[in-house]
Amino acid sequence: MTAQCVSVLIIEDNPDDAWLAREVLQGTSEPAYRVEWADTLTTGLTRLAEGGIDVLLLDLGLPDSRGPQALTLISHLAPAVPVVVLTGADDEQLAMDAMREGAQDYLVKSHADSHLLTHTIRYAIERKRAAEALRISEERLRLAVLAANEAIWEYDPVKGIPWNKAYEGLSGITPEAASVAEFCVRPIHPDDRDRVFRSFAETLEGRALSWRAEYRLKRADGEWSHIHDRAIIARDRSGQATRVVGAMLDVSDLKRSEEALRASNRKLQQLSRDLLRAQDYERRRIARELHDSTAQLLAALSINLTRLQDGGLEPERRSRVLSEAVELAAACSAEIRTVTCLLHPPLLQELGLVSALQSYAQGFNQRTGIHVELKIPADFCRLSLEVEATLFRIVQEGLANVHKHSGSQLAVVRLEQDSQEVRLVLQDRGRGLPEVLQDQAEGYVRFGVGVIGMRERAEQLGGRLELTSNKIGARLIVVLPLVHSNDENANIVGG
Ligand SMILES: Nc1ncnc2c1ncn2[C@@H]1O[C@H](COP(=O)(O)OP(=O)(O)OP(=O)(O)O)[C@@H](O)[C@H]1O
Ligand SMILES: [Mg+2]
Structure with missing residues (x-):
C-alpha cells in the first residue's frame, strides 16, 4: 500500500457484485483504490501469492469453496492481508464464523454503499495492523520467557x-x-x-x-x-x-555459600573463644609459675638479705646465709630464663630454628624426662623468620602433647627441606590418638585448641598439617611451601 493507493482484491463469483464494488471503490479519491477481481478461490489465491494486495474482499459462497475454510488457506498464504467477508443478508451467522476464523470484518452486500465499504476497508486494515503488532509483541514476550x-x-x-x-x-x-x-x-x-x-x-x-x-x-x-x-x-x-x-x-548455590559462610563463622567464633580461653589459661599458668616458684625464691632471698643487715650475725652464720642468698638469686635467674624462653625463644631470631630446637629439646628433656631426638640434615638452611617461628611453635605444641597425652619417653623430630617445601615430622612412641580422633573426617572438629592452632599456623603460610596414629605412636606431619627470596613474602632466606 502506498500513501495514496490501496490495492484491493475481490474474490467474488458474481460479476455484478464484483463490478459494483469496483465502481464504488474506484470512484473514491483519498485514498485511491486499485481494484483487481478473481471469480474463484483458486485464481484469487494465485493472485494473493504474487503479493502486493493490501486488503481482500472475500465472498464465502464461491464455486470452488464454501464457508469459512477459505480463510484458513488465505491466512497461511498471506497472513498479513486483512480480510473483509462479503455475505448475503441472511448469512450473518456465517460471517460471525468467518470472523472467528480470522476475518477482520464483514459486509452485507446489499448494504454496501461507498461510505460503508471504504470505512470497513480502512477499519479492517487498521485492525489487522494492531493485531499484527500484538502478535509480534506476544511472540517477542514468548521468546523472552522461553529464553x-x-x-x-x-x-x-x-x-x-x-x-x-x-x-x-x-x-x-x-x-x-x-x-x-x-x-x-x-x-x-x-x-x-x-x-x-x-x-x-x-x-x-x-x-x-x-x-x-x-x-x-x-x-x-x-x-x-x-x-x-x-x-x-x-x-x-x-x-x-x-x-x-x-x-x-x-538459589541453591547461594544457600550453600551462605551455609558454608555460617559454618565457617561458627568455626571462627569457636576458635577465637578457644584461643581466648587458651590465652587466659597460659596467663594463669605463667602467673602461677611466677607466684609459686620465682616469687617464693625472691621472698626467701629478701629474708636472707634482711638477716644480713643484722650487724650482730655471727660470721659463720652470715656466710651460710650469704651463700644461700647467692643460690636463691641463681635459681631465680634460671626460673626467669625458662619462662622467657618458653614465651619467646631468644635463640630463634639470632641463631635460627636448628639451634633454637636443640636448646628447647634440652630444656624439655630436663623438665619432662622425655628424650627428644632431632634429625636435621647438616645442610638445612635458614628459612624466613615467619616459617622458622611457625615450625618452632608447632614443635613446642607437639612436644607438649607428647608429654600430656602419649606416655612416650621418646620423641623424634625430623626436618627435611627441598627447593619447594619444608617438611616436619614429629613421631612419638606412645599410645597413639584416642579412637574418636582417628576418623579423619570427624577428627578435625574434635581436636582441642592445640591442634587447631597448629593447623591454623600451617594454613596461614599456605601449608598443611596432619595428625595421625601409626603402629609406633602418634605422628604429626607439617608441610610448608617455600617461596624463594626474590618472590614476595619469601619463606626462605638466601636462595
Ligand atoms: N602425641 C599424642 N598422643 C596421643 N594423643 C594425642 C597426641 N597429640 C594429641 N593427642 C590427642 O589429640 C587431642 C587434641 O590435642 P590438642 O592439642 O588439640 O588439645 P589438648 O592437648 O587436649 O588441649 P590443649 O588445647 O591444651 O592443647 C588431645 O586431647 C589428645 O587426645
Ligand atoms: Mg595440646
Missing part, C-alpha cells in the same frame, strides 16, 4: 498454569504430563507445601499485589533445589485476583 533462565509461570483460573522451558528443565515436568495440581504439588518438598500454598492462598484473598516464598523443589535429577519464587498479582476493580505471573530463581 529466560528463571522458570516463569502464570496462574490463571481459566487457562491453568503455563510455564517455560526453564521450569521443565528444573522440575522435569513436561506439558503433556502435567495437570495444574501436578505442577503445583508434586515438585515442592512435602515439608514446605502447606506453608507455601497457605501463604499463596492468603495473599490471593488479600489485597497484596505481590507474593514471594522460599521452598525446596525436586529437580528432574531427583536433587532438591532451593527456590526463591516471587510473583506479581493483577486484580480487577473489586480487588479480585485475575492473574498471577511468577518467576522462580534457583
Whole structure:
C-alpha cells in the first residue's frame, strides 16, 4: 500500500457484485483504490501469492469453496492481508464464523454503499495492523520467557498454569504430563507445601499485589533445589485476583555459600573463644609459675638479705646465709630464663630454628624426662623468620602433647627441606590418638585448641598439617611451601 493507493482484491463469483464494488471503490479519491477481481478461490489465491494486495474482499459462497475454510488457506498464504467477508443478508451467522476464523470484518452486500465499504476497508486494515503488532509483541514476550533462565509461570483460573522451558528443565515436568495440581504439588518438598500454598492462598484473598516464598523443589535429577519464587498479582476493580505471573530463581548455590559462610563463622567464633580461653589459661599458668616458684625464691632471698643487715650475725652464720642468698638469686635467674624462653625463644631470631630446637629439646628433656631426638640434615638452611617461628611453635605444641597425652619417653623430630617445601615430622612412641580422633573426617572438629592452632599456623603460610596414629605412636606431619627470596613474602632466606 502506498500513501495514496490501496490495492484491493475481490474474490467474488458474481460479476455484478464484483463490478459494483469496483465502481464504488474506484470512484473514491483519498485514498485511491486499485481494484483487481478473481471469480474463484483458486485464481484469487494465485493472485494473493504474487503479493502486493493490501486488503481482500472475500465472498464465502464461491464455486470452488464454501464457508469459512477459505480463510484458513488465505491466512497461511498471506497472513498479513486483512480480510473483509462479503455475505448475503441472511448469512450473518456465517460471517460471525468467518470472523472467528480470522476475518477482520464483514459486509452485507446489499448494504454496501461507498461510505460503508471504504470505512470497513480502512477499519479492517487498521485492525489487522494492531493485531499484527500484538502478535509480534506476544511472540517477542514468548521468546523472552522461553529464553529466560528463571522458570516463569502464570496462574490463571481459566487457562491453568503455563510455564517455560526453564521450569521443565528444573522440575522435569513436561506439558503433556502435567495437570495444574501436578505442577503445583508434586515438585515442592512435602515439608514446605502447606506453608507455601497457605501463604499463596492468603495473599490471593488479600489485597497484596505481590507474593514471594522460599521452598525446596525436586529437580528432574531427583536433587532438591532451593527456590526463591516471587510473583506479581493483577486484580480487577473489586480487588479480585485475575492473574498471577511468577518467576522462580534457583538459589541453591547461594544457600550453600551462605551455609558454608555460617559454618565457617561458627568455626571462627569457636576458635577465637578457644584461643581466648587458651590465652587466659597460659596467663594463669605463667602467673602461677611466677607466684609459686620465682616469687617464693625472691621472698626467701629478701629474708636472707634482711638477716644480713643484722650487724650482730655471727660470721659463720652470715656466710651460710650469704651463700644461700647467692643460690636463691641463681635459681631465680634460671626460673626467669625458662619462662622467657618458653614465651619467646631468644635463640630463634639470632641463631635460627636448628639451634633454637636443640636448646628447647634440652630444656624439655630436663623438665619432662622425655628424650627428644632431632634429625636435621647438616645442610638445612635458614628459612624466613615467619616459617622458622611457625615450625618452632608447632614443635613446642607437639612436644607438649607428647608429654600430656602419649606416655612416650621418646620423641623424634625430623626436618627435611627441598627447593619447594619444608617438611616436619614429629613421631612419638606412645599410645597413639584416642579412637574418636582417628576418623579423619570427624577428627578435625574434635581436636582441642592445640591442634587447631597448629593447623591454623600451617594454613596461614599456605601449608598443611596432619595428625595421625601409626603402629609406633602418634605422628604429626607439617608441610610448608617455600617461596624463594626474590618472590614476595619469601619463606626462605638466601636462595
Ligand atoms: N602425641 C599424642 N598422643 C596421643 N594423643 C594425642 C597426641 N597429640 C594429641 N593427642 C590427642 O589429640 C587431642 C587434641 O590435642 P590438642 O592439642 O588439640 O588439645 P589438648 O592437648 O587436649 O588441649 P590443649 O588445647 O591444651 O592443647 C588431645 O586431647 C589428645 O587426645
Ligand atoms: Mg595440646
